[in-house]
Amino acid sequence: MEEMISPNHSVRVVNQVIDNLNLDPVLKQYAGGGCPAYHPRMMLKVLVYGYVTNLYSSRKIEQALHENIHFMWLSGMSYPDHNTINRFRSDRLKEVLKAVFSQVVLLLIDHGHIDLREAYLDGTKIEANANRYTFVWGKAINNNRERIKSQLKELWAYAESVAKSELEHNEPDDFEEIDAEKVARTIETIDKALEGKEVDTKKKQKLNYARKNWPENLKKYDHQQKQMGDRNSMSKTDPDATFMRMKEDHMLNGQLKPAYNWQITTQDQYILGYTLHQTTTDTTTLPDHIDQLKQNLGILPGALVADAGYGSEQNYKYLEDNNIEAYVKFNNFHKEQCQKWKEDPHRIENLHYNEEQDRYYCPMGQPMNNIGNRLRKTTLGYTQNTTLYQAQNCKGCPMRGPCHRGEGNRIIEANPLLVNYKQIVREKLNSEQGLKYRSQRPADVEAVFGSIKHNHDFKKFMLRGIEKTQIEAGLVSLAHNLRKLTN
Numbered sequence: 001m002e003e004m005i006s007p008n009h010s011v012r013v014v015n016q017v018i019d020n021l022n023l024d025p026v027l028k029q030y031a032g033g034g035c036p037a038y039h040p041r042m043m044l045k046v047l048v049y050g051y052v053t054n055l056y057s058s059r060k061i062e063q064a065l066h067e068n069i070h071f072m073w074l075s076g077m078s079y080p081d082h083n084t085i086n087r088f089r090s091d092r093l094k095e096v097l098k099a100v101f102s103q104v105v106l107l108l109i110d111h112g113h114i115d116l117r118e119a120y121l122d123g124t125k126i127e128a129n130a131n132r133y134t135f136v137w138g139k140a141i142n143n144n145r146e147r148i149k150s151q152l153k154e155l156w157a158y159a160e161s162v163a164k165s166e167l168e169h170n171e172p173d174d175f176e177e178i179d180a181e182k183v184a185r186t187i188e189t190i191d192k193a194l195e196g197k198e199v200d201t202k203k204k205q206k207l208n209y210a211r212k213n214w215p216e217n218l219k220k221y222d223h224q225q226k227q228m229g230d231r232n233s234m235s236k237t238d239p240d241a242t243f244m245r246m247k248e249d250h251m252l253n254g255q256l257k258p259a260y261n262w263q264i265t266t267q268d269q270y271i272l273g274y275t276l277h278q279t280t281t282d283t284t285t286l287p288d289h290i291d292q293l294k295q296n297l298g299i300l301p302g303a304l305v306a307d308a309g310y311g312s313e314q315n316y317k318y319l320e321d322n323n324i325e326a327y328v329k330f331n332n333f334h335k336e337q338c339q340k341w342k343e344d345p346h347r348i349e350n351l352h353y354n355e356e357q358d359r360y361y362c363p364m365g366q367p368m369n370n371i372g373n374r375l376r377k378t379t380l381g382y383t384q385n386t387t388l389y390q391a392q393n394c395k396g397c398p399m400r401g402p403c404h405r406g407e408g409n410r411i412i413e414a415n416p417l418l419v420n421y422k423q424i425v426r427e428k429l430n431s432e433q434g435l436k437y438r439s440q441r442p443a444d445v446e447a448v449f450g451s452i453k454h455n456h457d458f459k460k461f462m463l464r465g466i467e468k469t470q471i472e473a474g475l476v477s478l479a480h481n482l483r484k485l486t487n
């Protein structure tokens with residue numbers, strides 16, 4: 001077998017790299033005693049080589065172990081079945097794969113393949129292993145709750161109109177906050193009050209329906225809201241998956257699908273770190289992603305290159321605090337380069353600002369005075385401080401329309417900190433180095449996603465739940481790096 005495998009074959013790279021890893025974190029997962037398990041190093045080699053060769057299903061890997069000479073060589077003719085492979089992937093690698101992955105990245109640094117001088121960050125949505133019609137919307141839950149509240153109020157009012165004296169000693173519940181117990185109790189009180197009374201058939205039917213369904217439904221809503229957390233949606237089959245708009249939309253109908261937001265940083269097309277997120281936007285993922293990179297590698301890249309989806313005051317501040325040079329575009333970065341934008345006299349960026357007097361001047365020359373500050377908290381808890389300036393009198397101004405369409409006098413919101421960050425970033429992005437990074441970004445990080453999704457056909461997770469999908473993202477990233485090392 002040894003003679004049949006070429007010296008530079010990718011299976012040898014997988015074998016050699018994994019042989020050099022410290023697998024103590026994985027070994028600690030095994031309690032001593034009992035039947036000897038398949039050696040975790042062999043299991044990891046087989047699993048990673050499966051991902052290198054586009055075999056993501058444990059059944060297909062099991063089959064390859066019986067048919068494919070490279071798998072046989074790697075496993076030393078051991079034949080773990082698909083259950084064993086799956087258990088190893090889902091349970092044993094849960095908390096340790098990131099550490100294993102990081103060892104490979106550090107090896108790549110040691111061998112001079114990468115140097116972390118810069119890193120390219122981007123994200124993609126990968127479909128979850130969940131039915132796309134099993135959605136739960138946070139808004140729908142709130143609406144249903146409100147509907148139950150108002151119908152309960154109606155039933156109480158009806159009961160009072162029919163049996164006022166029976167309800168005299170039962171103070172009507174405050175229906176603003178309802179839960180399953182309170183609703184069940186209220187319905188019971190109404191039932192008792194209406195006993196022996198002539199009750200409208202429709203109201204009777206409503207009461208029967210309410211008794212049977214509302215408490216159960218409210219319990220279900222509570223549970224779903226707990227699972228959903230801060231998100232607006234989730235899938236019933238994989239509650240960790242959130243409904244997101246995908247780039248790959250073959251039906252072109254803008255259908256939302258249950259998915260995870262997968263973020264990676266790369267250099268020279270090697271993946272340096274990966275994280276999975278449940279939010280649809282990229283902006284909020286940056287601090288967590290870089291934190292994890294720091295935690296896993298112990299070092300941070302010198303510069304970060306990313307597209308406008310990541311440009312926010314909080315992210316610029318975060319990068320500054322961590323001594324990372326930001327080559328991160330902001331919204332309108334390209335637009336503001338064009339002549340029309342530069343010459344538009346109404347844009348806040350083009351208004352004259354007098355620092356001494358702390359006031360702007362509108363296109364008609366009217367002073368716009370400081371009328372106070374506005375504090376805004378982002379979803380990650382960062383507080384943004386902006387200043388408001390208002391024009392004196394917009395009534396009858398010939399520029400009304402292109403300058404200001406709203407009622408009253410025009411108010412602008414200025415954010416000096418963000419303006420300052422944008423100025424620094426603008427200069428960086430337009431420098432020689434910045435232009436080099438900007439042209440490299442799509443060829444670096446976007447090409448990696450392209451390769452994984454289209455050349456290696458990884459478009460959907462096989463496992464469910466964020467813990468397990470994170471393992472899959474890690475295995476795909478590890479396989480990608482080893483493939484790249486072989487080429």
Ligand code: SF4
Nearest residue numbers: 362364391394397403
């Ligand atoms: S609409 Fe108001 S803010 Fe705009 S130019 Fe006229 S006076 Fe100035």
